[in-house]
Amino acid sequence: MEQHRLGGLDIVIGRWGSREYAKVSYPLRYGCFSEIVSPEIACQFNLNGELKFLQGRGRDWPHPAEWLKRSPGGDWIYYSGGEYREIFGLFGEYYVPRLSYRSNCIFRNDPFQDDRVNSALQAWGPLCEGLTDLLPSAGTGPLRDFVESVCEHDPAALARRARRLHALLGGRLSVLPPDTRHVDYDVIPVVVADGCLYHCTFCAVKSARAFRPRSRDDIQAQIEGLRELYARDVANYNSLFLGCHDALAAGGEKIAFAAARAHEVLEMGASYMKGARLFLFGSVDSLLSSGEDVFEAIRRLPFYTHINVGLESADSETLEALGKPVSAGRVARAFERMLEINRSYPNIEVSANFVCGMRLPPGHLPSVVSLAGERLNRQAEKGALYLSPLLDGTPLQASEKRKLLQAFREVKMRIRMPVYLYLIQRL
Numbered sequence: 001m002e003q004h005r006l007g008g009l010d011i012v013i014g015r016w017g018s019r020e021y022a023k024v025s026y027p028l029r030y031g032c033f034s035e036i037v038s039p040e041i042a043c044q045f046n047l048n049g050e051l052k053f054l055q056g057r058g059r060d061w062p063h064p065a066e067w068l069k070r071s072p073g074g075d076w077i078y079y080s081g082g083e084y085r086e087i088f089g090l091f092g093e094y095y096v097p098r099l100s101y102r103s104n105c106i107f108r109n110d111p112f113q114d115d116r117v118n119s120a121l122q123a124w125g126p127l128c129e130g131l132t133d134l135l136p137s138a139g140t141g142p143l144r145d146f147v148e149s150v151c152e153h154d155p156a157a158l159a160r161r162a163r164r165l166h167a168l169l170g171g172r173l174s175v176l177p178p179d180t181r182h183v184d185y186d187v188i189p190v191v192v193a194d195g196c197l198y199h200c201t202f203c204a205v206k207s208a209r210a211f212r213p214r215s216r217d218d219i220q221a222q223i224e225g226l227r228e229l230y231a232r233d234v235a236n237y238n239s240l241f242l243g244c245h246d247a248l249a250a251g252g253e254k255i256a257f258a259a260a261r262a263h264e265v266l267e268m269g270a271s272y273m274k275g276a277r278l279f280l281f282g283s284v285d286s287l288l289s290s291g292e293d294v295f296e297a298i299r300r301l302p303f304y305t306h307i308n309v310g311l312e313s314a315d316s317e318t319l320e321a322l323g324k325p326v327s328a329g330r331v332a333r334a335f336e337r338m339l340e341i342n343r344s345y346p347n348i349e350v351s352a353n354f355v356c357g358m359r360l361p362p363g364h365l366p367s368v369v370s371l372a373g374e375r376l377n378r379q380a381e382k383g384a385l386y387l388s389p390l391l392d393g394t395p396l397q398a399s400e401k402r403k404l405l406q407a408f409r410e411v412k413m414r415i416r417m418p419v420y421l422y423l424i425q426r427l
């Protein structure tokens with residue numbers, strides 16, 4: 001680690017953060033990063049010199065334990081704190097991710113409308129411009145290399161890199177699995193299949209495309225492009241997301257090929273971060289039609305694998321209202337299969353999503369409680385249930401939010417498995 005002072009800026013190069021992701025109630029940084037602190041903002045950069053974290057300084061900033069994170073897809077996420085025990089009970093983390101785009105957040109106050117947050121965001125561009133003027137004073141060696149790499153990744157360059165990521169994948173990924181919270185959403189994405197099996201009418205993240213697995217050549221080309229794009233910062237990644245909406249339906253062979261190639265080419269075995277993880281979505285039909293050979297193939301991969309399955313409801317009337325073309329009986333069988341896989345494969349963990357909302361048929365939440373409650377007579381050792389708020393585009397009124405949280409707590413108290421809210425996050 002090196003410390004420098006340059007033109008009124010404090011610069012630290014090569015700082016080592018934690019090697020393991022953890023659930024802690026204070027800001028914890030992961031991997032290797034560098035830092036520039038000006039009187040207005042503190043910025044942290046990845047190994048390519050791309051801005052990743054930003055925090056305002058001084059008394060004006062909303063809270064010392066709150067900060068902004070920039071995703072490789074170019075979005076800002078505000079990590080909001082609050083009453084820690086309550087937040088952990090709702091989300092399984094000690095923060096609420098507040099997004100700079102429309103999602104299914106149930107909270108009305110928006111940090112991106114807050115002048116203090118916007119001032120911090122706006123301070124980054126001028127800081128970057130000022131750094132260019134300071135280059136002649138940076139001498140030679142690591143300080144100059146670092147300052148140069150930050151100047152190369154000004155706001156326009158970062159936007160171009162985000163567009164390049166989306167072009168490589170064939171489009172923006174509209175949703176990440178909720179389990180990616182376990183690695184602070186730090187996943188490298190590879191698309192193994194487009195579209196999904198159902199095109200449910202309620203879904204705001206679906207693609208118009210019919211379900212279609214990508215070819216091996218396409219997957220290989222993505223991985224090579226990603227290796228080039230993530231460049232030196234691959235050392236900070238050990239987690240992979242196989243997209244998009246139902247990678248499990250692409251089959252064990254395609255999953256194993258993509259995961260093994262990515263692990264090798266992206267050098268995940270040599271990552272600074274410990275414990276490689278693989279994330280993917282599944283569906284009722286892909287889960288029920290995947291035989292033991294598929295899970296054996298996944299088990300043999302050098303990852304701990306999280307599969308998230310969208311069940312949505314166990315009530316026929318609700319499934320119909322959601323426009324989800326599966327029967328309540330198949331949802332129940334898929335839930336059973338999820339428990340079976342969690343018991344049988346030590347390095348595979350399946351979680352399930354259900355919707356929640358005020359305008360759903362009255363049988364919906366009781367059906368979830370009855371399904372999960374009846375089949376779990378002791379605390380599940382693995383897996384989780386996520387309740388995804390279903391909003392119609394308008395923010396919840398205070399009374400609606402209160403009722404939704406009350407319903408959530410009732411479900412949580414009656415199911416012997418972790419239950420959390422799922423706020424949809426894209427990449």
Ligand code: SF4
Nearest residue numbers: 196199200203206245
């Ligand atoms: S909920 Fe899943 S299966 Fe249904 S449309 Fe959305 S992505 Fe497709």
